[in-house]
Amino acid sequence: MRIHFKTSYEHDIRLFADWWSFFVYAALIVVAVALPWIMDEFYLGEVTNVLIWAIAGLGLMLLTGQTGQASLGHAAFLAVGCYANVIFMELGLPFLIAFPLAGIVTGIVGTIIAIPAIRMHGIYLAIATIALSILTDDLIVLLEPITNGVSGKFAPTITIFGIEIERWTTPDRFYWLVLAVTVLCTLAYRNLLRAPLGRAMAAVRDSEVSATAMGVHIARTKAASFGISCAITGLAGALMGFYAGAFNNETFSIVISITLLMMIVIGGLGSIHGAFFGAVVVAFLPQALSIAKDSIGGGSVAIPGLETGVFGLILILFIMFEPMGIYGRWMKIRIWFELFPFARKDMFKRQKSYLKTERLR
Amino acid sequence: MSALLDIRNATLKFGGVVAVNDLSFTVEEGEVYAIVGPNGAGKSTVFNLISRFYDPFSGAITFDGNNLLDRKADEVADLGIARTFQNIELFEHATVLQNLLVGRHRHRRTTLVEEMLFTPRVRREEKRHREAVEEVIDFLDLQPYRNKMIAGLPYGVRKVVEVGRALATGPRLLLLDEPASGLSVEETQDMRWWIDDIRKQMGITVLMVEHDMGLVSGVSDRVLALADGAKLAEGTPAEVQSDPAVIEAYLGAGAA
Numbered sequence: 001m002r003i004h005f006k007t008s009y010e011h012d013i014r015l016f017a018d019w020w021s022f023f024v025y026a027a028l029i030v031v032a033v034a035l036p037w038i039m040d041e042f043y044l045g046e047v048t049n050v051l052i053w054a055i056a057g058l059g060l061m062l063l064t065g066q067t068g069q070a071s072l073g074h075a076a077f078l079a080v081g082c083y084a085n086v087i088f089m090e091l092g093l094p095f096l097i098a099f100p101l102a103g104i105v106t107g108i109v110g111t112i113i114a115i116p117a118i119r120m121h122g123i124y125l126a127i128a129t130i131a132l133s134i135l136t137d138d139l140i141v142l143l144e145p146i147t148n149g150v151s152g153k154f155a156p157t158i159t160i161f162g163i164e165i166e167r168w169t170t171p172d173r174f175y176w177l178v179l180a181v182t183v184l185c186t187l188a189y190r191n192l193l194r195a196p197l198g199r200a201m202a203a204v205r206d207s208e209v210s211a212t213a214m215g216v217h218i219a220r221t222k223a224a225s226f227g228i229s230c231a232i233t234g235l236a237g238a239l240m241g242f243y244a245g246a247f248n249n250e251t252f253s254i255v256i257s258i259t260l261l262m263m264i265v266i267g268g269l270g271s272i273h274g275a276f277f278g279a280v281v282v283a284f285l286p287q288a289l290s291i292a293k294d295s296i297g298g299g300s301v302a303i304p305g306l307e308t309g310v311f312g313l314i315l316i317l318f319i320m321f322e323p324m325g326i327y328g329r330w331m332k333i334r335i336w337f338e339l340f341p342f343a344r345k346d347m348f349k350r351q352k353s354y355l356k357t358e359r360l361r
Numbered sequence: 362m363s364a365l366l367d368i369r370n371a372t373l374k375f376g377g378v379v380a381v382n383d384l385s386f387t388v389e390e391g392e393v394y395a396i397v398g399p400n401g402a403g404k405s406t407v408f409n410l411i412s413r414f415y416d417p418f419s420g421a422i423t424f425d426g427n428n429l430l431d432r433k434a435d436e437v438a439d440l441g442i443a444r445t446f447q448n449i450e451l452f453e454h455a456t457v458l459q460n461l462l463v464g465r466h467r468h469r470r471t472t473l474v475e476e477m478l479f480t481p482r483v484r485r486e487e488k489r490h491r492e493a494v495e496e497v498i499d500f501l502d503l504q505p506y507r508n509k510m511i512a513g514l515p516y517g518v519r520k521v522v523e524v525g526r527a528l529a530t531g532p533r534l535l536l537l538d539e540p541a542s543g544l545s546v547e548e549t550q551d552m553r554w555w556i557d558d559i560r561k562q563m564g565i566t567v568l569m570v571e572h573d574m575g576l577v578s579g580v581s582d583r584v585l586a587l588a589d590g591a592k593l594a595e596g597t598p599a600e601v602q603s604d605p606a607v608i609e610a611y612l613g614a615g616a617a
Binding site for chain 2: 009010012013188191192194195196197198199200202203205206207209210211212213214215216217218224228270
């Protein structure tokens with residue numbers, strides 16, 4: 001077991017608890033950067049997919065995991081980011097400007113939508129955001145002059161300082177681009193968590209009443225959370241557009257919204273790791289299923305709804321047996337080894353939570 | 362001596378129920394003022410009026426010359442009023458340290474973009490917040506729990522963390538809603554010393570609602586007895602305890 005002997009406030013503030021975890025993450029980054037030389041193109045594409053989902057997951061995690069606002073409409077923001085980015089590029093803006101701008105536009109759209117949405121709690125917010133997701137589909141069709149409607153759009157080739165990046169011809173460059181965006185988003189997320197705003201979000205999630213009494217402006221905090229969450233999701237949407245190559249109104253359907261939410265629940269609500277773990281499950285599940293189908297000899301038989309069925313089953317099992325998600329399980333295994341042989345079975349039993357006042361709502 | 366908190370003719374009704382009825386009292390700077398009364402007397406409602414969770418039907422509330430009724434619930438902390446909750450309202454899925462740091466929110470000087478980039482200014486501010494919070498942790502002996510999740514803490518410790526979080530805001534007036542309810546005898550004793558020290562060392566005025574008469578008479582300068590939302594008696598703990606109207610409200614007519 002490692003014991004952190006803290007001698008200054010810096011120890012609490014800095015990104016890594018100790019040199020060991022710094023090395024672990026540094027090694028992870030090194031491996032990630034070197035991946036194109038290790039993996040073949042197919043799997044590199046899959047890893048790229050995982051990272052894009054992870055960025056989208058980070059976006060939703062900030063809103064749902066950190067601020068406690070469930071959203072079943074995040075595919076709408078993927079769409080906004082994707083379309084905004086491509087439209088900006090078609091207008092002649094270079095990628096390096098169009099891409100962040102797409103994120104900012106999505107963030108602004110998210111904040112505007114947040115203004116009515118933050119008045120709602122729990123299930124009502126979820127329903128409202130479902131409506132948003134369905135509405136986006138129609139809006140894309142209606143705005144045909146800009147969005148090309150049902151026939152959709154094609155993602156242009158990215159050029160950064162004369163270097164061309166394209167999903168199929170240069171998968172390694174595209175992977176590095178996605179990796180860079182992932183690292184930047186994760187850092188921004190992590191920074192927020194150790195700053196006052198991130199704590200205010202957690203405060204809003206756990207008790208709005210006492211957050212208010214501490215001087216936290218609930219509506220403003222939720223709006224900020226919506227804004228940042230949607231901005232990150234928008235960036236993921238833009239990358240998804242490049243990854244898919246072509247997209248139309250059906251690319252960002254409500255199924256994507258639901259998958260996103262399931263992903264962060266399975267991964268572990270409220271943690272950065274959870275977004276990544278969940279993304280791995282979401283991105284590799286279809287592949288794992290088809291491999292499994294092949295191995296039992298039913299490769300050519302199409303089973304409708306198999307994927308969603310298995311997904312739903314996994315979700316139910318997680319909610320029943322491991323509400324903290326994969327990250328929660330991971331922490332338990334880690335602590336078990338760190339304390340070996342002193343871990344007790346009841347260590348992770350949830351304490352009884354004491355009565356909370358709902359009167360003031 | 363000027364009144365720090367001045368509540369004048371406050372009335373609050375929920376439908377036909379009069380929760381607070383034409384209530385007036387003042388809390389002076391530097392004193393410990395306790396509100397007692399039977400269940401449903403409107404004690405916590407008075408707190409919720411001061412915290413601006415409820416709007417009074419009529420009346421005025423001023424704090425240090427500021428009209429509290431002009432402020433929203435989240436602006437009350439800025440004036441220097443901090444409170445605890447009867448049924449512990451901590452941030453369950455955060456550590457004790459993080460809970461106390463939320464208390465520092467009113468001292469936040471940095472913007473969203475700065476925080477995302479974690480600029481040196483944010484780092485400096487963070488250190489400042491932590492210095493303030495560590496003082497509270499030292500004061501309340503919370504060191505063993507600093508990095509523990511609230512969800513795993515025993516009830517008694519949670520009560521102390523609540524007080525700590527309120528202290529971390531750097532208040533001038535501290536509202537304690539039943540600080541000793543559910544505490545053991547020893548814990549109540551600790552709470553008593555802390556309330557004493559909060560007033561003497563930190564110079565913070567304390568307004569508390571409490572049922573434990575031992576604690577009330579031990580620390581408070583003045584006591585207000587409430588019944589059915591109206592003032593029953595006010596004075597030193599001994600005076601209020603021997604007031605026939607108070608005895609009647611608690612024990613029924615004829616007991617005196």
